[in-house]
Amino acid sequence: MSALEVYGEFHDDIQVIFRSRLVTQVLLALGSEKRSLSTLRDITGSSSQALIPKIRQLEALQYVEQVRDGYTLTPIGRLVEREIERLVTMVGVIERHKDFWAAHDIESIPRRFLNELHDLYDAEVIRDVEEDVFAVYRVFGAIIESASWIHGVSSIMSPVHAGAIREAALQGKPVELVVSQELAGKLVEEPYRTMLESLRGHAGFGLYVAASPVRLGMAVTDGFVSLGLYRRDTGTYDTATDLVSTDAAAIAWGERVFQHYRATADRLHLPSM
Structure with missing residues (x-):
């Protein structure tokens, strides 16, 4: 199956990530370690009211889970986050020069x-x-x-x-x-x-x-x-x-x-x- 066909089949799930700045930021922030809601607020510059619905979307995708004192990536969330991080940094190095x-x-x-x-x-x-x-x-x-x-x-x-x-x-x-x-x-x-x-x-x-x-x-x-x-x-x-x-x-x-x-x-x- 081609990437275009995969995108067509899972368009909605993929768009959850790339349509929302907050969703992408949460995934990248959790890529290195567990984060509390207050830390995620500081990183994203957003309120709890804005963040929590996005976190719920990621929980529904089973990319993020709540743990004591915060949130962390699930094993499949870590797989997805690595690819997003690679894409973000690749775009960054190209755009920079x-x-x-x-x-x-x-x-x-x-x-x-x-x-x-x-x-x-x-x-x-x-x-x-x-x-x-x-x-x-x-x-x-x-x-x-x-x-x-x-x-x-x-x-x-x-x-x-x-x-x-x-x-x-x-x-x-x-x-x-x-x-x-x-x-x-x-x-x-x-x-x-x-x-x-x-x-x-x-x-x-x-x-x-x-x-x-x-x-x-x-x-x-x-x-x-x-x-x-x-x-x-x-x-x-x-x-x-x-x-x-x-x-x-x-x-x-x-x-x-x-x-x-x-x-x-x-x-x-x-x-x-």
Whole structure:
């Protein structure tokens, strides 16, 4: 049965949740813990007279039940609340930076990680602007400089970026990079070849070629994640815009993306001179 058919059959029950701000707020409020009626009043900014009928609706659906000193979700209520929470946070992360997500090829992000995009809610968009034409690179440089370790996935590279990463590796910072097959072909040529030769046999540095297509640029460190994508209108990589976060959930998301590509990647070996 399709989602449209399910909606048609259970339209009234579904609308109980999405038609009412208070019903949605009560479910989300109870998602983390039991709440008293007074606490629910404080959270929703509503009176008992407004709240109680909504709670009764949720009790009729068997999503909420009354317990000593308050209300809690039932087991099936917890299932429903998790999906509502995921939808709310997904809409939130998209709306917060809609211009970024709408302008870029987000489908280049593997599907499983698109489904976890809500982890990037606290990210900020960094753009090159007339007043700061090197904003994106300046932030990238600060990320690399402050890092204790660096993981990256990329289909693009510039000598300036490569130089910053090389310097970090020479300083003894563990660096692992997974690159696209197309980029790997460019890295064995100058000016990148000389940079890589200087890191040959260097402990803590690893360069790998992804087994699957890569169409993004991402750096993950112990303190940051930075994500760049291709533009939908031109099909070219957007060097002037990055999404950057210091939030732990966002960093963990970036690390999962890195490990996804790293798991099936092969080490890049430079051909003999």
